[in-house]
Amino acid sequence: MPAPDGNSEHKPKFVFVTGGVASSTGKGLVAASIGTLLEGQRLKVTFQKLDVYLNADAGTMNPLEHGEVFVTEDGTEGDLDLGHYERFTSATMARHNDLSGGQVYGSVLRKERRGDYLGATIQVIPHVTDEIKSRILACGAGFDVAIIEVGGTVGDLEPVPFLEAISQLRTELEIGRSVVVHVAAVPFFTGPGELKTKPAQHSVQELRRAGITPDILVARAEEPLDERLRHKLARFCGVPVEAVLSSPDVKILYELPLVLQAQGLDGLLGARFGIGLGRSDLGLWRETVQRLSSARDEVVIAMVGKYVDLSDSYKSLNEALIHGGIACGVRVRVRHVDSEAVEAEGPAAMLTDVDGVVIPGGFGPRGIEGKISCAGWLRTERIPFLGICLGLQVAAIEFARNVTGFAEANSTEFDPDTPHPVIDLMPGQRELPDLGASMRLGSYQCDLLPGTRAFDAYRQPRIAERHRHRYEFNNYYREVFSQHGMVFSGRSPDGELVEMMEITDHPHFVSCQFHPEYRSRPTAPHPLFAQFVAACRESAQRRDKSRRNSIPTGARP
Known part of the structure; x- marks a missing residue:
């Protein structure tokens, strides 16, 4: 039957x-x-x-x-x-x-x-x-x-x-x-x-x-x-x-x-x-848990976002950072920092004791200036940074304001009348009647520029990652950004969309328009997070060495 x-x-x-x-x-x-x-x-x-x-x-x-x-x-x-x-x-x-x-x-x-x-x-x-x-x-x-x-x-x-x-x-x-x-x-x-x-x-x-x-x-x-x-x-x-x-x-x-x-x-x-299963083979899983539990060194990574009240708001990103730690043999402690608090207190007051910072995706103007100021502080203080989706956009806004000289640069999401819309609504998004299921969603290909951190992370010329956004980098500003040191390390295959940006003269300043966290697994950490956590580990080691060197010789244990 x-x-x-x-x-x-x-x-x-x-x-x-x-x-x-x-x-x-x-x-x-x-x-x-x-x-x-x-x-x-x-x-x-x-x-x-x-x-x-x-x-x-x-x-x-x-x-x-x-x-x-x-x-x-x-x-x-x-x-x-x-x-x-x-x-x-x-x-x-x-x-x-x-x-x-x-x-x-x-x-x-x-x-x-x-x-x-x-x-x-x-x-x-x-x-x-x-x-x-x-x-x-x-x-x-x-x-x-x-x-x-x-x-x-x-x-x-x-x-x-x-x-x-x-x-x-x-x-x-x-x-x-x-x-x-x-x-x-x-x-x-x-x-x-x-x-x-x-x-x-x-x-x-x-x-x-x-x-x-x-x-x-x-x-x-x-x-x-x-x-x-x-x-x-x-x-x-x-x-x-x-x-x-x-x-x-x-x-x-x-x-x-x-x-x-x-x-x-x-x-x-x-x-x-009724199929008489025996004991499941969890050898690789057990090994992964063991690597995570036995890690001795720790890095502290701040996540500067607007939904910090509940960690589930950034669940995949939290886990992807932990996976990066598995790849590097370190424990990752994620500290959630409210971007509105950064607006009030300033990034230096809230981020001086971290080894790296992630600025995640999000929507709306609330707390956005805190994220922009954070990106600038990370750039000038040479602290490892990873920007995801909105994180790329705020990094571009900050760079436009403080490096290329466009003081009033912004995204049209936050200021529709900005004279320098370095981030603008995608053309196909302008006349959509509904908010639901109407963004650029799902997996899209991206071509990587050889010799960049992005290429070094993936070790292949073309990748595919998942997206969720309406706004993009405005191509009108590509040339002036490049002249001032911003490298567009990832683009859509047709060359029209900026997918990744980075500053090469920096310990780690990388951002992407897509969401790599969705594809990371504990048994297969995503390469961008493995690379970022490795940079954070080096940052922690530099900070520790600097701290030890600042202690008078006679006061050392």
């Missing part, structure tokens, strides 16, 4: 990851870790994030509320969990890997308008749930295992159609083709001084009301659960005690697959799938 997806030859298996009690319990990291374990079995895996909001995608969501927007190769603006999936596995995400409630309802309504439903009354069941099921099955086609993460929290209103669809799909799939992993918070209450399992119990009850019984329960707590609590959760949640696992706080994010493997998650998945 053919599978519900109509494929009788290849039948992908599905891991459904749900969450309870509260958001941000770590569902995405557990889902990504499951992918690590299954790839350790040489299985081909993919992912899908069911983002239950009615937005069409994450592109217009506030990063302070929803975290960063992760951009895929094909230009999808997705949930930040897609970044976890890519960093923890070899999978590459695309449009079908991020499914929102807005996409589901939009598709159903378009079909209704076309007459696809033949006059039927459109309802959540079966029309909405059938749409969700078809998208899940299509995502899994061609893979051994599809890991489906349900956004939101069990018990909320938004996930109800998605959970109903999964409940139906579990019934329709043959036995052994699906597993439900439920991630629930087990909070610590300071009053009684103990972990409380009742919230997790209630979340499992809510999941059961949706027609789904979990096969594996992952308790998210500060510390590993003791045997008493594991048995208690097993008894009240109807899950075998060996299938009650802990997801405790870890010092290094990438330890989580190893922690879950130590509790037998790979074996549990194999038993549920």
